[in-house]
Amino acid sequence: xxxxxxxxxxxxxxxxxxxxxxxxxxxxxxxxxxxxxxxxxxxxxxxxxxxxxxxxxxxxxxxxxxxxxxxxxxxxxxxxxxxxxxxxxxxxxxxxxxxxxxxxxxxxxxxxxxxxxxxxxxxxxxxxxxxxxxxxxxxxxxxxxxxxxxxxxxxxxxxxxxxxxxxxxxxxxxxxxxxxxxxxxxxxxxxxxxxxxxxxxxxxxxxxxxxxxxxxxxxxxxxxxxxxxxxxxxxxxxxxxxxxxxxxxxxxxxxxxxxxxxxxxxxxxxxxxxxxxxxxxxxxxxxxxxxxxxxxxxxxxxxxxxxxxxxxxx
Amino acid sequence: xxxxxxxxxxxxxxxxxxxxxxxxxxxxxxxxxxxxxxxxxxxxxxxxxxxxxxxxxxxxxxxxxxxxxxxxxxxxxxxxxxxxxxxxxxxxxxxxxxxxxxxxxxxxxxxxxxxxxxxxxxxxxxxxxxxxxxxxxxxxxxxxxxxxxxxxxxxxxxxxxxxxxxxxxxxxxxxxxxxxxxxxxxxxxxxxxxxxxxxxxxxxxxxxxxxxxxxxxxxxxxxxxxxxxxxxxxxxxxxxxxxxxxxxxxxxxxxxxxxxxxxxxxxxxxxxxxxxxxxxxxxxxxxxxxxxxxxxxxxxxxxxxxxxxxxxxxxxxxxxxxxxxxxxxxxxxxxxxxxxxxxxxxxxxxxxxxxxxxxxxxxxxxxxxxxxxxxxxxxxxxxxxxxxxxxxxxxxxxxxxxxxxxxxxxxxxxxxxxxxxxxxxxxxxxxxxxxxxxxxxxxxxxxxxxxxxxxxxxxxxxxxxxxxxxxxxxxxxxxxxxxxxxxxxxxxxxxxxxxxxxxxxxxxxxxxxxxxxxxxxxxxxxxxxxxxxxxxxxxxxxxxxxxxxxxxxxxxxxxxxxxxxxxxxxxxxxxxxxxxxxxxxxxxxxxxxxxxxxxxxxxxxxxxxxxxxxxxxxxx
Numbered sequence: 020x021x022x023x024x025x026x027x028x029x030x031x032x033x034x035x036x037x038x039x040x041x042x043x044x045x046x047x048x049x050x051x052x053x054x055x056x057x058x059x060x061x062x063x064x065x066x067x068x069x070x071x072x073x074x075x076x077x078x079x080x081x082x083x084x085x086x087x088x089x090x091x092x093x094x095x096x097x098x099x100x101x102x103x104x105x106x107x108x109x110x111x112x113x114x115x116x117x118x119x120x121x122x123x124x125x126x127x128x129x130x131x132x133x134x135x136x137x138x139x140x141x142x143x144x145x146x147x148x149x150x151x152x153x154x155x156x157x158x159x160x161x162x163x164x165x166x167x168x169x170x171x172x173x174x175x176x177x178x179x180x181x182x183x184x185x186x187x188x189x190x191x192x193x194x195x196x197x198x199x200x201x202x203x204x205x206x207x208x209x210x211x212x213x214x215x216x217x218x219x220x221x222x223x224x225x226x227x228x229x230x231x232x233x234x235x236x237x238x239x240x241x242x243x244x245x246x247x248x249x250x251x252x253x254x255x256x257x258x259x260x261x262x263x264x265x266x267x268x269x270x271x272x273x274x275x276x277x278x279x280x281x282x283x284x285x286x287x288x289x290x291x292x293x294x295x296x297x298x299x300x301x302x303x304x305x306x307x308x309x310x311x312x313x314x315x316x317x318x319x320x321x322x323x324x325x326x327x328x329x330x331x332x333x
Numbered sequence: 334x335x336x337x338x339x340x341x342x343x344x345x346x347x348x349x350x351x352x353x354x355x356x357x358x359x360x361x362x363x364x365x366x367x368x369x370x371x372x373x374x375x376x377x378x379x380x381x382x383x384x385x386x387x388x389x390x391x392x393x394x395x396x397x398x399x400x401x402x403x404x405x406x407x408x409x410x411x412x413x414x415x416x417x418x419x420x421x422x423x424x425x426x427x428x429x430x431x432x433x434x435x436x437x438x439x440x441x442x443x444x445x446x447x448x449x450x451x452x453x454x455x456x457x458x459x460x461x462x463x464x465x466x467x468x469x470x471x472x473x474x475x476x477x478x479x480x481x482x483x484x485x486x487x488x489x490x491x492x493x494x495x496x497x498x499x500x501x502x503x504x505x506x507x508x509x510x511x512x513x514x515x516x517x518x519x520x521x522x523x524x525x526x527x528x529x530x531x532x533x534x535x536x537x538x539x540x541x542x543x544x545x546x547x548x549x550x551x552x553x554x555x556x557x558x559x560x561x562x563x564x565x566x567x568x569x570x571x572x573x574x575x576x577x578x579x580x581x582x583x584x585x586x587x588x589x590x591x592x593x594x595x596x597x598x599x600x601x602x603x604x605x606x607x608x609x610x611x612x613x614x615x616x617x618x619x620x621x622x623x624x625x626x627x628x629x630x631x632x633x634x635x636x637x638x639x640x641x642x643x644x645x646x647x648x649x650x651x652x653x654x655x656x657x658x659x660x661x662x663x664x665x666x667x668x669x670x671x672x673x674x675x676x677x678x679x680x681x682x683x684x685x686x687x688x689x690x691x692x693x694x695x696x697x698x699x700x701x702x703x704x705x706x707x708x709x710x711x712x713x714x715x716x717x718x719x720x721x722x723x724x725x726x727x728x729x730x731x732x733x734x735x736x737x738x739x740x741x742x743x744x745x746x747x748x749x750x751x752x753x754x755x756x757x758x759x760x761x762x763x764x765x766x767x768x769x770x771x772x773x774x775x776x777x778x779x780x781x782x783x784x785x786x787x788x789x790x791x792x793x794x795x796x797x798x799x800x801x802x803x804x805x806x807x808x809x810x811x812x813x814x815x816x817x818x819x820x821x822x823x824x825x826x827x828x829x830x831x832x833x834x835x836x837x838x839x840x841x842x843x844x845x846x847x848x849x850x851x852x853x854x855x856x857x858x859x860x861x862x863x864x865x866x867x868x869x870x871x872x873x874x875x876x877x878x879x880x881x882x883x884x885x886x887x888x889x890x891x892x893x894x895x896x897x898x899x900x901x902x903x904x905x906x907x908x909x910x911x912x913x914x915x916x917x918x919x920x921x922x923x924x925x926x927x928x929x930x931x932x933x934x935x936x937x938x939x940x941x942x943x944x945x946x947x948x949x950x951x952x953x
Contacts, residue, residue, distance in 0.1 A: 030842055036849060079859035083866075085777050087697040087704075093847075096854070100846025104839060121839050122718075123832040125727055128756075129718050132763065136717065139767055143775040146695065147865045151776060151879035158767045159887055165760035172756075173749045181738030183731070183832050229868050239854045246853075301887045319749050 034110035036103060043249030044068040050252070050289055057293045068249070075242035083235050085146040094141025095236070095243035101133030102247050106254035109185070113257075113267035113277065116186040123183045127258060128172060131213065134247055135161050138232050145235035153231025156300045157222035163307035164209040164219075170315035171202035171209070175262055177322040189266030196332050198322035203263040205311045207284070210255045211291055212303070214248070218295035219303055256284035340393040342409040345381045345419070346459045349374050350475070353451030356444050357482075364443035368434055371447035375423070375430040378454055382423035386416045392464075408464040408525060414591065414661075414821040415461040418584050421665060422461065425672055426454040428795035429576040432676055435791040436572050436683055442486050449482035450576065457581050461588065466513045466524040473509065473548075476585065477502045480577050484569040494568040497909055498561035505551035505558060512544030516597060526592065532599045542605060545593045553586025554578060555642040556616040560907040566635025571679025574631065579638050579671035587645050587664040591657070594649055595822075603742030606650045610744045613647030614754035616640060621758050623901060625765040626889045628882050630678050630688040633769060634671070637714060640758065641667045647751055648729040650744060655829040656732020658818050663725035665813070666806060670710040670722060673799035677707035680788045680796065681773055690769070691880050695778030699785045702793045704774045706800035711770055713803045715763035719840045721806035726759060731832050764885070772881030779878060808840050 029035050047068050055062025082088055105127060111120040122130070139157050142150040176183065178193040193199030212219035223230045236244060260267050260280045268277025298306070325333030337343045352374050356367045384390075390411045398405035411419075430450055452475055459472030477499065484495035513524070519538055520529040531538045551558040562578050594600060617640050624636030641663070648660025680703045681696060682688045697704040713720035716727075730752060737748030744751075787793070806813050819826045889898045904910040926937070 026838070026842075027845065030845055031849065036846075076853065076856045079857060079861055080854075081861055081863045084862055084864050085695065087695070087775050089701075090697065090775065092854075096847045096850040097843075099850040100843045103846040103849075104842050107842070119833050119835070121842070122834045125730055125832060126718060126834055126839075129716065129723060129727075132717065132760075136763065136767075140770070140775070143767070143771045144697070145865075146775065146777045148877045148879050149866075149868070151771070154767070154771060155879075155881075155884040158764050158884065162760050162764045166753075166757050169753055169756040169760075170749075173752055176734060176737075176752075177749070181734055183734060229866075234866060239857050243850050243854060246850075301891070304887060304891065323749070 029111070030103065030107050034114065035107045039103070039106045039110070039250050039253050040246055043246075043251070043253045044072070046252045046285060047249055049285065050292070053289050054293055068245075072242050072245055075237075075245065076239050078238035080238045080240055081235070083145050083147060086235065087144040087146070090140055090144035091235075092240065094137045094144065095240050095247065098134045098137030098141075099243050099247045099250070101130055101137065102250045102254055105130040105133075106250050106257065109254060109257045109261055109267075112185045112189055112261055116189065116266070119184075122185075124172065124175070124185050124188060124262065125183060127185060128168065131255070131258070132161065132165075134251060135213065137247075138244075141236070142232040142234070147235050149228050149231060150234045153222045153224070153228050153234065156224075157232055159300050160212055160219060160222060160303060163304045164212045167205045167307055167311035167315050168209045170312065170319060171206045174198050174202040174315065174318050174322050177319065177326055180326075185261060189261045192263065192265030194263040194265075196322075196325065198318040198325065198333060199263060201314055201318040201321075203259065205315055206259055206263065207287055208291070208311065209307075210259060210284075211288055212307075213255055214251060214288065216288065216292045218291070218298045220297055221300050221303065224297065252285075256281055256288065259284050337395070340409070341381055341385060341390045342393045342411060342462050343395070345378055345385065345423075346409065346455055346462060346472075348455070349378055349451040349458070350455030353448045353453075353455060353479075356448030356451065359444045359448075361442060361444055367444045367447040371430050371451055372434065374451055375427045375454055378458065379423040379427045382420045382458075385411050386420045389416070405467070406465065407468055409459075409462040410464040410527070411462060412464075412527075412821075413823075414588070417817040417821050418588055419458060419461045420817075421668065422457045422581055422584050423454065425576065425580040425668065426450070426457070428672070428798060429572055429580075429676075432575070432679070432792050432795045433572045435789045436570070436679055445482055446486045449479040449486075452476075452479040453483070453577065453581065457585060460585055464526050466516065466526060466529075469526075470506070470509055470513060473552075473585070474506060476577075476581070477506060480573075480582075483573040483577065484565050487569040487573065489568065491568040494561075494565040498565050501558055501561040501909055502551055505548045508544040509548035512541045512548065515541035515544070526596060529597050530599060531597060533605060538598065539605065542593065542598050543608075545597070546590065546609070549586045549589040549593065550612060550642070550646065551586075552582050552589070553642045553645070554582065554639045555586075555612055555646055556619060556639065557906075557908055559616070559620065559639045559642075560909050562639055563632050563635040566631045566638070567629055571631060571675050571682055574635065574638075575672045575675035575679065578635065579675045580668040583638075583642065583645075583664055583668050583671070586642070587649075587660065590646070590649055591661060591822075594652075595657070600652060603744055606652055606742075607744040607747070609646055609650035610747070610751050613643045613645075613650055614751050615643070616646065617643030617758035618754050618761075621761040621765065622888075622894075623898075625761060625768070625885050626898060627765075628690050630681065630690055630693070630769065630773065631675070633690075633765065634674050634678055637674075637762065637765070638671055640762065641671065641714065643758065644726060644729050644755060647755060648732055650751075651729075651732035651736040653732045653735045653739070654822070654824045655728055655735060655831070658814065658822055658824055658829050659725050659728025659730075659732050661822060662728060662810075662814065662818050663722075665817070666713065666721040666725045666803075669799050669802050669806070670713040670720075673706055673710040673796055673803065674714065676792070676796045676799070677703050677710065680792050683792070684785050684788055685782055690772040690882050692779060693773045693782070694776040694878055694880065695774070696782065696785060697774035698778070699782075700774075700787045702787055703796065706793075706796040707774065708770060709800040709803050711766040713807065715766050716759040717763070718834075719804075719807045719836045719843070721803050721810065724807055724810040724834065724836070726755065727832060727834060728830060729755060731830065735831070768881035768884045771884070776880065777878045780876075808836050810834075810836055 052062040108121045139154050143154045175193050179188050179191050194203045222232050264280050268274045321333050393409040395407040456472045456475035463469040481495050481499040519531045554562045620636050620640035624633050627633035644663050645660040648656045713722040716723045733748050733752045736745050
């Protein structure tokens, strides 16, 4: 098979769109089911997320009168495309680590901003005041968690000795050290915020903003957003697994090990989601900038000391 | 004199200078001539610059003075670095002249405006081609002077802004002159740049370096001597901001910085690169934090013009090939998207009649070309892949990481701080452009802007050209690196970058993803336009506009930051204001002394006499 066709298949079927969406929808079912069990409910059947998407796709698209139509309709598409590229990139590291593909860890971090940005532009284009409040909160949330995320990235770089290729980073497991563990835990919270899960769902805030960012989205456009979220539910934990936990079952490691790591991250995300109430945006900012910032500054210092003294556990 | 017009380099410098000088003194009635001349001359210099870049040009030497041992030669040489910057500088000159034809700028004093534009173009060419420090300084002054003239063609309060800019840049030019003299002493009495190479081992060369650096970063607009930029941003015409502070001043400032770091001085002191890195990192973060809370479109853009310089200074401070290449590439990219942003800002101001974010909104539906170009430029400056800003920032990050892993010394040991400032600054930049895009183009249209129309093609063409450059330089980034950056810095292609960014593949895959999602979207074909959902409440929802200016109240009211923002608003951190206060206090004191009362004068004279007596006779 020729290389371009191969890559096209990869992004469309495996490990790209079809596979990741299916996995993501199953993961979102897990999230819903576990949350239901925690709240003493029965929860949805396994195929409920699939039915939701199909139903939405069959409906008509509503566009608000005052909206900037093109941006409003294009934003979900760009968001989906960006996160699809990210997930394919991360899967490729797991299956074909020897070949260069698309980008390094800096590229991955920047691609992770795309879904939030698309969401922000789309909701801003809808010209709804509720959505505008959601827009501002989402943007503030992005800049809040970006600080600790960059610091965690710095810890990883120190731990791996200046490597920025994802494949090289995936061979090491920074989480097995004090600083790496700190960085991992804070990154987990950043992933929580990126996913828009409680306690960091103030941009959607069903109860006060009427789902804020998504307020004016309905039908197929909302379905695209849901698909994007499903892919993110795969891609973001996979990013943590790749960067902190020694990769997803790469050479010599059985596949079950990789799945185990992914499930571990997913379980942690669900646990945090179900044990915390929503925080206000100023609380979230303070949390990420001050507390997470201080914790990770300590982690950076520890990692540098560890590096210069040769203590890999630090 | 006869060979001035036979050498292509000197034509490129002196043709716009002479024509521009003449235009300054033409009466305002014949303004059509100045417009036509400005367009023609800027086009000619651009074509000449293309020729110089492609084919090179013979050096130009002109002995101006030969008295005894004192010789003064005007030397113009086309170095690889200056050739490519010249190409782009002349390109910007042409685009801005085209844009100015239809914009409001220069309607008051058209001849001064277009004359100063030509002076700027000629002066810029002179700086870039000059191989002699003294002439470089003279051309540098010409550009400073024409900036003053250009700003003063603006509207209300423009004279204040022009004076402030002139005072600050002029002061840094004095430092430049002093630095040049020191270099002359240190380098066995030569002004010829290609013959100078000073080691920074003792105090004098370090001071000389700092003085030259001050001139470079003031021109480029880095902290702490940046405050002329936002002031002029507020009052000067947008096209002036796009031409000088956004494009040419960046090119010139960073050009000088690269020259002094790589050619004039041999950097051996780690402290100097630490100073550069501190300036870079502080500029990125502080300027973008201030930009985030601005309410005026042009002022917001000016603070970003400051913030982006930080990346360039930081890249140069890494002293690694990838960092310096990234810095020079970022200089180029920044000039492109920042110029585009100011032109968009000017277009919005021209069409809507205001640059206050609170009074704008929903223009994306009415000015679609301006909106799309502005969005592309905004995504570029925020470093969103696959646009050009991402590539150069990514290179600067690599430079910082390489510095941290390979070098020893102060700057290298602190690399996490530089990297954090650079990467976090990028997120804050995105935040402030989200606010801009929301307040100007998305959101809702205020009723007084219902009949706003797109601006004329003379204004949109430059913006479209620049936006296309943003995409091209982002997606095909190897192209500008191989043609312009690497030869200019004498870097072997393929050795600098160690990260992975397959921009073409990524772009194709993103397009594949968009097409895929678009196909899914079209399973259902029905699209209906509905009023905005109000959660069932009856309210005058149409008039409810949430402007972006309130987006970051959470940040500006955070404990600790709030006090800093207040102090900044009051101008406590503005060196111009502070030195103004000191000067004022001094003159007040002198005025108090000169009271005109004879007995007081006599007392002072007697007292002075006594002091002298004591000192001379050593009575104590």
